[in-house]
Amino acid sequence: MTNMFINEPMLEMYIFETTQQLEQLEQAVIASEKTAAYSEDAINEIFRYMHTIKGSSAMMLFNNIGTLAHSIEDIFYYLREKNPERMDYSTLSDLVLEGVDFIKQEISKIKNGESADGDAELIEEKLHRFLSLLEKDRPHEDVPEIKITQENQKYYVATDRKNDRRGKNKFKATILFQDDCEMENIRCYTIIHNLMDMVDEVYFLPEDIIENNETSVWIRENGFEIYLITVHDYDTIHQFFMQTIFLKSLELVQLENEDAFQQLYNAKNQALQSQNDNISTIEQSLQSKQNMKETAVTGQSVISVKVDKMDKLMDLVGELVISEAMVTQNPEINNILVENFHKSARQLHKITNEVQDMVMAIRMVPLSTTFIKTQRILRDMCKKLGKEVNLEIIGEETEVDKNIIENISDPLMHLIRNAIDHGIETSEERRRKGKDVVGRVILEAKNSGSDVLVIIKDDGKGLKKDKLIAKARKNGLLNKPESEMTDQEIYNLILIPGFSTKESVTEFSGRGVGMDVVAKNLGAIGGSVEVDSIEDQYTQITLRIPLTLAIIDGMNIKVGDSRYTIPIIAIKESFRPKVTDILTDPDGNEMIMVRGECYPILRLHKYFKVSARSNEFSDGILIMVEHGSNTLCLFADELIGQQQVVVKALPNYIKSKRKLNGLGGCTLLGDGSISLILDIGGLAFT
Template sequence: MFDNEQSLQEIRERGFTLFIKADKSYEEINEILLQCLFLKSLELTSLEGHREFEGERHSTAIVEKVSEKLKEDIEVIDKESVSSSQSIISVNVMKLDKLMDLVGEMVIAEAMVTQNPDLKGLELENFQKAARQLRKITSELQDTVMSIRMVPMTNTFQKMHRIVRDMSKKLGKEVKLEIIGEETEVDKNIIDNISDPIMHLVRNAIDHGIELAEERESLGKLKKGTVTLEAKNVGSDVLIIIKDDGRGLDKARILKKAKDNGILTKPEAEMTDKEIYNLIFIPGFSTKEDVTEFSGRGVGMDVVIKNIEAIGGSASIESFVGSGSVITLKIPLTLAIIEGMNIQVGASRYTLPTTVIKQSFRPLEKEIIKDPHGNEMIMVRGHCYPILRLHKHFRIKSKYAHLSEGILIMIEQEDQNMCIFADELIGHQQVVVKSLPNYIKNTNNVAALTGCTLLGDGSISLILDIGELFQLAR
């Protein structure tokens, strides 16, 4: 019975019937059962006086015998499984964090050995062979430690069932939650940062998006609205998608509210749909006129974007009037170690994640143009891209004054592209992300920096915040 995979699959697809005899009321039993995890749907029927119930009553003696037999079988299985269960142990998260730190230090030490300046110009074939082997082992150890820290999204997603049930009841709406890809794994530290954003987005979808049953029926929709939670891996990132089949976002209403609050940064006619939708992430912004238990205070969506950007992620919105909205959170698999490209600007070093780099090139003077506001731009294959001079933003002295002397690195985030100007590329390297010390954050909070790392030659490189770089370019 316990080893029959076919039976388990049958239960997953078609469910099962459970007869309960209890002193509690129908409402109390219903409430208890609704709190069960992994429960897709529930149909509770009172069978007092029902023929099925009477039939069950006659078979009580048989059931009791079967129950006794099952108890004995379970005891035997428990004893047999004791030895196999020993293959899994619980480990304190602090120990895993310490192990990750040590692996990070080893990655730095390996870079310091293989990139030691004393080796420059020397032909050391045996050393290079040993260095490659060391790099291979280090990489495998890093991957193993990373896999240990990975946890599935299951618990985070399953918690949303309770939120959907409670809000549906209080708002008088009929809503069901669909979950896809809950087995997708991310780093433990990232899970802690995305639970609140997901909760806010689900609440927002039910409160703002899903209509009342009567309104949905009048629009030709199903009476019960659907909120879908999906997680999937895309390269070195995880996409978390929150989708609803509600009324969608009202662009005109969002624009009017933003205009009334004085938070528009450009003329309405120049704003794209995406830029208009992104206004809902601004702190204090809400289209609700009345403050309720769930919305109207302008708190929630700004928490979403703050938490997501804090872990190097981003959020994007798509909406279709009358059909619903789709919010996509793009988050990294891990925060500890990234593939980085080191660049030189004057005497300073900076690191960019390689995943955002499209290309690097030395521009020609004739390709440089200026927009009506005097901002530098470059024409590449018929498209214009803004240029950000890092030395100007960080107020440091650059080796080169003319763009044609240095190098431009084109980076992208979602559907946006820009070029940053640097003196030269140093090279690709795995870098261990360290947060900036608090005394630096408190005394000199420079925009566009997300952390720092130690390079192979012992120098410090500052890790650039891609999201803030795009804000600077705008």
């Protein structure tokens, strides 16, 4: 294998697959650590992951990753073969996770176009020392040497076992990959590389999968055929092949007689060299001479797509929505009484909505991947802080837009760290309070309209209101008299930049930054943070995040000559107010009484400093909107109508001239004019 074979698609495949394997491996280690033992299944699973990472890294010439993976693989090979009675599971978990962290760092470098030049020598030394200690418990047994073979040959024969085929199993496997998975020849090479330790002999067709990239075409059309001799049984070989990524179908045949094995391989090889397309005829002529056990397994068809392609597709769908609005809302066309046109326009609108819904569904990914990462944080922090904490995950199957997940991952990790470091007490302190010595952190996700709520709740010490107020007073952060502050406003003090209740700095938190960054990151995607707590009982942080940032259902309104769009999901009702229902509080703020409840009024023309058609409530309309627990009424001149709108970033010229607090973006309307999208969360906190 040389550098000439490494190209961008291969690199992308390596990064994607290795990252997935590391995540699964990490979860296997953490799950095993909780039971204080590594089961046979866990040992085999971790061994396979490391074996695959070792092979693919060696193929890509990332030798430091491959060597480290090999060192971890050796330990689990020993565990699998020798099953030692005594072992320090905690130390083993630490070593494996340390190796996983190193590989993650190297993968991050590769992803950023940097060299994977990290030195894993120290970790490898620890692993070798650990394996040596394991072996000393069984000094009379030698660990068999793992053979290294030439990697680019067309067949593999373990020379010390070739002469004795008696009693061994012969198989023929035919593999088809999913459509458009690309680089079939490289994937086949990876399969052969990973198969080496399991077989005595293996032959494969086409043979020149590395030297000749055109073999991808053959494999795509006819499949990749592997002929092997092994001591392993049918189920073991079948399980190995079923782990192949992008597998479309597998046909595994056990050959009962050696002559049939050799004859079938020779016939196939001759047919391939002569470019004979009628290969099935040869198989049929041989089938009567042998007994076969056959099975065919078809996997679910899945393809991987680059995120930038999905973003481009989303942009095109957005343009389609805008173009459809321009046609259907064109006043010149609407005045034409042509029934066929309006029927076609309705059909166009229906299809556009379906295309949009489908693209949105493709972009949706479950929160489970992000949630699972928190288990590693919990494990490491509990170990270093000497705390006992259980993490309960609820609703991890909840889906959000992929771009949303990328924006909430870091804030979520910070909140979990805060819950363990700030919130959960030590076991001794919890015992004195009469609590369970094991703390509890709940991480929950659930849908709420067009938003997703992510809730982080701990049963720790809670927030002390007097301490929060004292800290805010000391730092000059209070903007209203303490007596007038609600509990919600007091708890929200922790979201102010530079505010921290931690009195000492640790490696996890307490630097006076973090919660404000969480609020800022959530605000950037149209989300919000809500804090609730009861002292010595719990602290709950609720992240309210939109399902998507791309297309929303909106209600267009008019304020003077300006147009604004309110997300439909935020609107409770709209009505023309009666002058007798308008109230004014002692500070001069306007309120309206609706069914016995008072709600604040926000005049949009005053807030955004634009001219209004009229200042009289009787000439306009009030739109009641809500965000979380906050409700207010927006005063506008008129409602224009409901429309699906494409959310765009605010242009620089708007940013420089408009008050941005309360604006979440802009959109292009059907008549070509720009409408500003209101951020109800920002307005609610005004």
